[in-house]
Amino acid sequence: MEILIKASKRDSKGTGASRRLRRAGTVPGVVYGGEKEAVSVQFDHKELFLQFRHEAFHASILTLELEGKKESVLLRDYQLHPVRNTIQHIDFQRVSATEKIHVKVPLHFINAEVAPGVKLGGGIVAHILTEADVSCLAKDLPEFIEVDLSALEAGHSIHLSQIKLPKGVEFVQLAHDNDAAVASIAIPRGAKAAAADDAEAAE
Template sequence: MKVIAFERNLQGTGASRRLRIAGKTPGIVYGVGAEPQLIEVDHNALWHALKKEAFHSSILDLEVAGKSQQVLLRDVQYHPFRQLVLHVDFQRVDPSKKLHTKVPLHFMNQESNPAVKTGGAIISHVLAEIEIQCLPGQLPEFIEVDLAKIEAGQSLHAKDITLPAGVTLVSHVESENPVVVSAPVPAGAQAAAEGEETPAAE
């Protein structure tokens, strides 16, 4: 995805306010051993881009003054109640160095899961994204989690997810191995199932 930005010379609250009135969002680009660069981005274009999942988890081509650089979106500050982006941060990426970032999880085959269809289980998504590390060229837009075989009462943990080639969990996620999905059976459904199995006493 490509982002067009312009160099910004003035900083401070007053300058930022004037930018926003003019339909621009102030921002900054930092990292990879270069000086931080002040930028401004068209607010409406940024607002619509932020609604796309891939904008938050993909390597972006940021063009400033005719020069392109690869970046990741690192932080967005929103106005507390207005539809307004106050500030945006991008981090430059080095193609030869691994990066740490969060990617969204896409859950597959939930509707066809036997535990849901016949076992009365309710699949609960505990995590919507997961923190991984990889080289920039191997960064996936999302990671698929197959729920076809999760059984009633079971949980799926981070280390159960099949990761794309070159992608690994960051060390703290690896060690904690948090629950990603659980498939509890509600007490009512369980009691009903037990009642069907137990013949009525004469």
């Protein structure tokens, strides 16, 4: 699914100019990277925010239309207003079809309800990571990565090396020998105490 964002060039720069743009319902931004120079741009806040609130906007290759020309970009940085939750500024990076990119991709956890640690052990799933850094070509970038918890036992964790990745995608942390834990199943204290009581009663 193509996510299209429309921009126009921004001539006025500086804090005062940006403040005036925001008051007029416009978001100042920058597009940079590749072999072209950085360009100051602006977006309609309402149109941009409709796209921005979707998860895919933050971890997908986006199509930026500027002066009738389209190019592939990635969201790289943004600032939100602390109270109004409006976008104050936004940065996009141009994407090359032949160079690998590093992007944080959301993790979607599935089958927690059938995990032995939950179903049989009464455990609670703890999400240690909710996103992970991946390296891949733009065409291979997944919108999200599924983490299957169906075999996870109580007191155990699932690590990056145990997650099945799409072809052409790799975890950046694994490339640096960091096999981080992604999720675990903890046994609640009450359940531990009950199990200990049952063991004593059996004796």
